Amino acid sequence: MTLQKKATIVSSATATILIVIKLFIGLLSGSVAVLASAIDSVLDLIVSAFNYFAITKAEQPANKKFNYGKGKIEALAAVIEGTVITVSGLFIFYSAIKKALFHEPLERLSESILVMLISLGLTIALVIFLNYVAKKTRSMVVKSDALHYKTDVLSNGAILVSLVLIQVTGFELIDSIMGVIISIYIIHSAYEIIRDGVYILLDASLDEEIVESIKNIILEEKELSDFHYLKTRKSANTNFVDVHLVFSPGISLMRAHHAGDRIEEKIKALIPEGEWVINAHLDPYDDSEINDMRQQVKGEMD
Template structure:
């Protein structure tokens, strides 16, 4: 297993450990207080545990080497794990919203706020420690599964703070309905977090093109090679922490196959230095031959080479 795979698994194990600890504490707090806001926090933590298990499975599968049936690797397993988390978070948000609405109409109030506040404070400390480790792992691996898990646990900080505020306002300030209202707000927060977390996973599963800034940097590197006469039909995508790119380049029609091969190798070396771990497929064409039509036929190299002149 690669070093990135080991780091991702360590972050997933850490998430499972923290979620298991908090699940036990919050279950006791719900029994002690009857708080809807705390119940929402418990539901979120339960899903944290399930999602962390899915994350572990996702990063484990993604770390498997390429095989005959998966020549592009297993990296999309991370995006699938992330989408599974999104589904769980969405279900949690809907269930919590329904319970909070029912409590508002029934006028029910929690008891024993001190226990709930203590548990939420402990949860925040444990979550801060986990987030610190996840940030370190994400910086080195760019794992989408760990990133989604990280986003979820970041929302937990606000969630636990909301639980503390709800219990304090309801029990100590005497503001009836605060607990149910905060429970409803937490549900909205979870739903919004699920929506945001789904976007990157969907982009990878749908093989969305790189952002314009990344493409521009890629073309700037390719444009440095003097032997190239043009570049078109650029296609890019990302799966897990791996980037894939393919494109056509125009070279001198009189260049030998060996010379063209050497040029392609030089281009790949430069791109690998700028984009470590990238998978590259280059198709050389004789200058003037473009079989593609529309946007695929556009010469992107000319734009990249003229960019420095325009900016200067």
């Protein structure tokens, strides 16, 4: 079993434990913040189970139907996860406003505080583990899961502080105020997850720093005259690079091929733990203007 899959199983198990204890105490105490946190944990469990499925599909090798593999299913999973998180944030916001309007009383504050302490400890441990897996595997699904649980750390901490303040001051409106703040933060975090997933689905280029490094590597090759049509994208743990390398007309195919190999090896070293698919087209002269004119004429004819 891969490390990514193990991470989703650990996330699911942790979410299950948190659901049981938060839901039980939340219903007894009537705390909208604790109940909202319990609902968030239910969504965590659903998302973690879906992530396991997504990673399993993404790891399948390329075939005749899916020539580039199914890596983009991770980005799709991130978009779905972000959407689920947004819905949970909106529900927490609604619950907080409703509690503030109807002035529902809080009970069993001591038990609620203990539950949130346990939740905070478990969530912090999970975030540390998920960050380790995300850094090691560069999996977008695990990265999204880690970001999600980071928001849980902050929300659990905020809920814990609010419960302590309520116990000390007796000002129960703090519960609703904290619920609103947590919901806004959750929705903001979900936007970032959705954005990153959509970028991959739309074949956005690799990070600007990586693209600049690729350009520098190409320009450092002495056998080259120039390059054009550099395109990059990412799918799951695979980085794709397409480029036209321009050589002098008299160069042998063997020398041009070796130069291309050197460039590819240096590019792969930028992210050694990642997978790379590099397609370098070898040009004996700069044909970019001619190709651009052909495309323009074709577009006018269409």
